[in-house]
Amino acid sequence: MTNGRFGIHGGQYVPETLMSAVNELAREYERWRGDRDFVNELNNLLAQYAGRPSLLYFAKKMTEDLGGAKIYLKREDLNHTGSHKINNVLGQALLAKKMGKTRLIAETGAGQHGVATATAATLLGMECEIFMGREDTERQALNVYRMKLLGAKVNTVTSGTATLKDAVNATMREWAGRMADTHYCLGSVMGPHPFPAMVRDFQAIIGREIKEQIIDVEGRLPDSVIACVGGGSNAIGSFYEFIDDESVELIGCEAAGRGIDTPYNAATLANGSTGVFHGMKSYFCQDEFGQIAPVYSISAGLDYPGIGPEHANLFDQKRARYVPITDDEAVEAFEYLTRMEGIIPAIESAHAAAYAMKYAPTQEKDKIIVITLSGRGDKDVAAVARYKGAMINEQ
Amino acid sequence: MNNEQITINNSKLTINNEKIRSAFKGKKAFIPFITGGDPDIETTEKLLYALVEAGADIIEIGIPFSDPIAEGPVIEAADERALKAGCTVDKLFDLVAHIRQDIKIPILFMTYYNPVFAYGVDRFTDRCAACGINGLIVPDLPFEERDELLEPCVSRGLELISLIAPTSEERIARIARGSSGFLYCVSSLGVTGERNKIGGSARLMIELAKQANNIPCAVGFGISTPEQARETAEYADGVIVGSAIVRIVAEHGRDCVEPVRRFAKNIKQML
Numbered sequence: 001m002t003n004g005r006f007g008i009h010g011g012q013y014v015p016e017t018l019m020s021a022v023n024e025l026a027r028e029y030e031r032w033r034g035d036r037d038f039v040n041e042l043n044n045l046l047a048q049y050a051g052r053p054s055l056l057y058f059a060k061k062m063t064e065d066l067g068g069a070k071i072y073l074k075r076e077d078l079n080h081t082g083s084h085k086i087n088n089v090l091g092q093a094l095l096a097k098k099m100g101k102t103r104l105i106a107e108t109g110a111g112q113h114g115v116a117t118a119t120a121a122t123l124l125g126m127e128c129e130i131f132m133g134r135e136d137t138e139r140q141a142l143n144v145y146r147m148k149l150l151g152a153k154v155n156t157v158t159s160g161t162a163t164l165k166d167a168v169n170a171t172m173r174e175w176a177g178r179m180a181d182t183h184y185c186l187g188s189v190m191g192p193h194p195f196p197a198m199v200r201d202f203q204a205i206i207g208r209e210i211k212e213q214i215i216d217v218e219g220r221l222p223d224s225v226i227a228c229v230g231g232g233s234n235a236i237g238s239f240y241e242f243i244d245d246e247s248v249e250l251i252g253c254e255a256a257g258r259g260i261d262t263p264y265n266a267a268t269l270a271n272g273s274t275g276v277f278h279g280m281k282s283y284f285c286q287d288e289f290g291q292i293a294p295v296y297s298i299s300a301g302l303d304y305p306g307i308g309p310e311h312a313n314l315f316d317q318k319r320a321r322y323v324p325i326t327d328d329e330a331v332e333a334f335e336y337l338t339r340m341e342g343i344i345p346a347i348e349s350a351h352a353a354a355y356a357m358k359y360a361p362t363q364e365k366d367k368i369i370v371i372t373l374s375g376r377g378d379k380d381v382a383a384v385a386r387y388k389g390a391m392i393n394e395q
Numbered sequence: 396m397n398n399e400q401i402t403i404n405n406s407k408l409t410i411n412n413e414k415i416r417s418a419f420k421g422k423k424a425f426i427p428f429i430t431g432g433d434p435d436i437e438t439t440e441k442l443l444y445a446l447v448e449a450g451a452d453i454i455e456i457g458i459p460f461s462d463p464i465a466e467g468p469v470i471e472a473a474d475e476r477a478l479k480a481g482c483t484v485d486k487l488f489d490l491v492a493h494i495r496q497d498i499k500i501p502i503l504f505m506t507y508y509n510p511v512f513a514y515g516v517d518r519f520t521d522r523c524a525a526c527g528i529n530g531l532i533v534p535d536l537p538f539e540e541r542d543e544l545l546e547p548c549v550s551r552g553l554e555l556i557s558l559i560a561p562t563s564e565e566r567i568a569r570i571a572r573g574s575s576g577f578l579y580c581v582s583s584l585g586v587t588g589e590r591n592k593i594g595g596s597a598r599l600m601i602e603l604a605k606q607a608n609n610i611p612c613a614v615g616f617g618i619s620t621p622e623q624a625r626e627t628a629e630y631a632d633g634v635i636v637g638s639a640i641v642r643i644v645a646e647h648g649r650d651c652v653e654p655v656r657r658f659a660k661n662i663k664q665m666l
Contacts (some may be wrong), residue, residue, distance in 0.1 A: 013508060015465040015534050016570075017581055020562035159471060160462060172464050177585030179562070276508045276535070277462065289483050290513025291461040 004193020007316050009309035012192040014279045018172070021179040022279075026194040028099045033201065038098065045090045049123065050080045052087075052205065056213035056370070062340050069223065069363035071356060074210050074372045076234060077345065083375030084206060084234040085116035089185060091202035093120035096183035103127040103178075106185040107171040109136055109164035109230070110301035110348065111143025112375055113187030118152035120185075128152040131170040133163040136300045139383055161294045164230075164304045168278055188231025189308035192279030196309050203237025210370055211241050218368060224249040224359070227372040228351040229322065230266070230302035232311045234374035239320060249321075251359075252311060253351040255297030256324030266295035267324040268307040269315050277305075282312040298327040298387060301348040301375075329354040331387055334377060346375030347384065414529055415453065415501050415554055415576040419611040423666040424452040424577075424633030425624075426613055427640055427659055428505060430473035431456045432482025434648050436490055441652045442644070447498055449659035454498075455532065455635065456491070458484055458506035465534040467588030469638040472645060484510055484519075492526035501529040503556065508536045511544065520547040530554030530576055538570050559604060560584075561596040568607035577611040577633065578604055582618070588638045590617030598630045625665035636662055 003026065004010045012022055032038045046052040055075040063071045076084035093104060104121045105128075108114030114130040121128035130147050134156050137144050147154050160166040168191075175184040189196045189203070207225070214222050225242055227235035229252035242248040257265035265271065268283050275284040277292055285293040285305040297303040314320035330347055333354035338344045345353060349372070356371050363369070377384075418424045427446050431439055439456070446454055459477035463470060484506075491502060504523065511519045511533065523531070530553050536544060541555060548555040554576035559567050561584055571578055582597045583590065601612045614627050615635030624634045636659075643658055644651040 011540055012537065013535050013540055014537060015560070016537050016558040016566075017465075017560040017562055017584060019537050019539075019560075019566065020564065159468075160475075165462065169462050169464050173467075173586045176465070179584070273513070276512050278464075279535075284509075286509065286513060288513065289485075290510040291478065292509070 004197060006196070006310045006313035009280065009282045009312040010193060010196055011281050012279060013276050013281065014192045015176060017176045021175065022192045022194070029095060029194050029198050032095055032098050038094065042091055042094055045094070046087065046205065050086045050090060051078065053209045053213070054078050056210060058217070059341050062337070065340060066357060066360040068360040068365065069367035069369045070365070071360055072214065072222070072368065072370045073343070074206060074238065074370055076206060077343070077349065077373045077376035081112070081116045081119050082378070083112040083116065083346065084203060084237060085113045085187060086119070087205055087237065088187065088199050088202040088233060089113070089116040089120045092183065092185045093124050093126065096185070097124055097126070099183065101181055101183040103129070103182040104185045105129045105131070105171055105174055105182055106187055107164065107167035108132050108187065109167065109303060110299065110346070110379065111136065111140040111147070112301060112346070112379070114152070114154070115143055115146050115150070117185050118147045118150035121152065122150050129155060129174070131155045131157050131167045131174065133157045133161070133167050135162045136164065136167070140300055140379055143379055164300065165292065188233040189236045189310060190231040190278060190280060190306060196280065199233055200236045200240055200310060203233050204240040206234065206237035206372060207239060207241030210238065214368065214370065221245055221248055222368040222370045223247070223363070224251055224367070224369045225372070226251045226253065226352045226356050226369060228253045228302060228348045228374060229307060229311060230255070230304045230348065231306070232308040234372050236308060236310055238372040239314070243319060250314065250319065251355060252320055252322040253325045253355045254322055255299055255302035255351060256326045257296045257298070259326055260324045264296040265324070266297045266303050266305065268305065269322040270324045280309045282309045283307055283315070298330060298383065299347045299351065301346070302351065323355050325351040325354045327387070331384055333357055334380070334384055343373070344377035344381070345373050346377050347380040349373045349375055350377070416611065418452040418501055419577065419632050422452070423628040423631070424611070424613060425450055425663045425666055426453045426455060426633050426635040427451050428455040428457060428635060428637035429644065430459055430470060430477050430641055431487045431490070432459055432477035432480055433473040433641070433644055434476055435480050436482065436486050438649050438651065440490055440494060442655055443494055443498060445652050445656040446659055447500060449656050450663035451500060451659065452633070453501045453503060455503045455505045455637070456487060458487060458504055458510055460507040460510060463507060465586055467586040467638060469642050469645065470587050473641045484514060488522045488526045491528055495527035502527065503530045503532055504528055505532045505534070508533050508544070516544055516547050520551050520553055523553055524551040528553065530556055532556045532558070532579060534558065538566070538573065559600055561600065563600070567600060567603045571604040571607040571610060574608060574610055577613050579635070580604070580612050580614045580631065582614050582616045587616055589619035589642070597627070601630055621661045621665040624662045628666045634662070634666065
């Protein structure tokens, strides 16, 4: 078996044409990750450009209202471009530049990763092309325009279900045809090795900051860290620092769409089974013949039929637990957080807040919960309005 | 006998691949590809007979997959049509078992790994062997990951065909040495689909592969005209033609059998 295994998961299941590209990337990443100049340059960008460290905010009103554990919000929504995606993108773009690549390509679901990639490409003077499912270009039209403003070419993907997985297919095909000058800036902790480990390393700053910040204000580790999971990059970024701290409970929130008992969900660990897809062995939503299932979530960023291999292993090892959150619960949390704390979360992040709303009241007041708010919700305001409108019509 | 030794987990296994090797004996092999169940199973059956009559030496049947990441738009659309028409791997096993009474040339399944994995590697290879499949081509199972499927294949007498690509470079020798049956040489970068020009790198790839292992080398990806087939056959032991045939199926639907037969004959005559 190859490198890049997390238990039985991970690996490098890509066509032979791409093997040289993923091997080159793995080699170069190993070379540069320990290079002092590279690390300094990246840290400088994260501080001066992305605005790190992001705040760890004590949600006092929410804590009092829910009447249980103390709730802190890790404010990745305050990063430049509005989400955690910039952490990974700056790392990969800088690495690509060191590798002599002049062009970045990327998939995007909600558009956050596409915007972040287009931003980094602009900053570092690289060409940029984004692949986005047609359905997502419609529900996230504003982000499409942002990417174009930033000078990126946006390709609409119409094949398959025309969502995130099809955008990944299209980007992989593009990469297989052009890799000499092009880096595939994958947006989550998925795909073939080295992406799951590399993207995790670039996102692990979230958890490192949480640990430092919570010890600073509370003098101890949190009891629970909660994050939403699509591919799982903000979640693994939040969890990674705490994996060896066994007292810290790690909770990932999957998109249950209209319910895990309906065909309309993207809850990979609740409903999926082991498979091999998009370069990795992991859990996937699929039928008995291994056809990848069309998935659904109100959140374009969680609308993915798989999960990163490190999460699959944390699930197998029972080191993290994963809970399904429905559209209804996420929308309720979206509105709750907005009214309670004056913070409009991304609909993805609202899945994490939704679980905290259920969980915090069951916990003692001396417990500490950290919720990672992976992104801001401006992009979702129109979609939530539509969702509410539809519900009113149904009544 | 044309036996070869290959190494799996450091133990040497001997497999008999005479049937596939003989498809290359004294001739350039014509290896057409069709997507199974496109537009339906009945037409696939007729196409298999038509391809044999047209002179196919080996046939590749693609198992349709929801997300075929190595395919261009032509085969991707065929996969979508086949799945919509209700094609499943079970139906393809039944089809192959049925036509095996008449069709004696080697038949390979071209499949992404997940349909094999989901079916169960042992169960899948059992059924392949039982229905008379001779081997598998799994484009998203590269050399480094193949052990989990290679052992079950070899123990059932199935070939697991290896691929090399223009980017394989120093990997070519290693892959060629570990290959059996024939070596699938991907002509150029990118995904499957017709191309105006077949990359010049295929010739060099074959030279490098043959230095490592005297194995038949068939070239695929992009070959869409009889002229391209002839040019490719100057240096390759076989030519694989996929998208150009699948396009005819797309254009003619259930009436594709005659046009495919004519096209396949034209290719074969050039080899």
